[in-house]
Amino acid sequence: MADGKVFKYWETKEYRREYNKKYREQNKETLAAKKKIYQKQYRKDNHEELLKKNKEYYQKNKERCLKNSKERSIKHRIEAFKKISIFRKRKTICCWRCGENRFNLLTLAHLNDDGAYERMEKTTDKIIIDILNGDRKLDDLEIECFSCNWCKGRFKLYPDELPKENTGIIC
Ligand SMILES: [Zn+2]
Numbered sequence: 001m002a003d004g005k006v007f008k009y010w011e012t013k014e015y016r017r018e019y020n021k022k023y024r025e026q027n028k029e030t031l032a033a034k035k036k037i038y039q040k041q042y043r044k045d046n047h048e049e050l051l052k053k054n055k056e057y058y059q060k061n062k063e064r065c066l067k068n069s070k071e072r073s074i075k076h077r078i079e080a081f082k083k084i085s086i087f088r089k090r091k092t093i094c095c096w097r098c099g100e101n102r103f104n105l106l107t108l109a110h111l112n113d114d115g116a117y118e119r120m121e122k123t124t125d126k127i128i129i130d131i132l133n134g135d136r137k138l139d140d141l142e143i144e145c146f147s148c149n150w151c152k153g154r155f156k157l158y159p160d161e162l163p164k165e166n167t168g169i170i171c
Contacts, residue, residue: 073125080131081106087138097158100145109144109152 009015024031043050058065081093081103094101108124109115118127130136144152151159 073128076125076128076132078103080108080128081143083131084108084138084141084143088142093143095145095148096142097144097148098160100147105145105147106143107146107149109142109149111140111142113153114140 010019078093085091085093088096090096092101093103093106095106100106108127110118122130127136131138131141148158151157151162155162
């Protein structure tokens with residue numbers, strides 16, 4: 001050693017590196033939970049500063065930010081819809097009523113018709129995040145296609161329940 005100090009074996013870089021690596025592996029979950037709490041507090045404590053930095057970054061990289069945010073939003077939506085589908089014991093993401101499975105035609109449905117109230121408090125994106133974080137229960141949510149969802153909202157009935165009136169109008 002350069003300064004003449006004799007290091008004990010646990011003071012060597014290699015030993016510490018190996019020890020730390022093992023420790024991180026063995027305590028993966030606890031450390032992740034601690035990190036999450038720390039990050040939450042950090043965001044809270046530095047809210048103003050982070051907001052300013054984010055705004056500046058956004059102004060400089062507007063296009064990229066918008067693209068990323070759109071992609072992230074779709075990714076979150078797919079994950080949340082997967083979670084609801086698994087909760088409903090379905091193997092694919094589809095409208096629970098008619099089976100429509102084109103993702104772009106699907107929407108989040110509130111079975112108790114109180115979606116408008118929840119959306120007064122938070123955006124749909126926030127509801128999606130709450131679902132992903134486990135902060136939102138799932139038993140009053142479903143996946144519906146826009147057609148079923150609109151029909152239920154308008155007539156309080158699903159398309160297959162609607163009486164066949166005004167059909168086959170001859171022109
Ligand atoms: Zn449908």
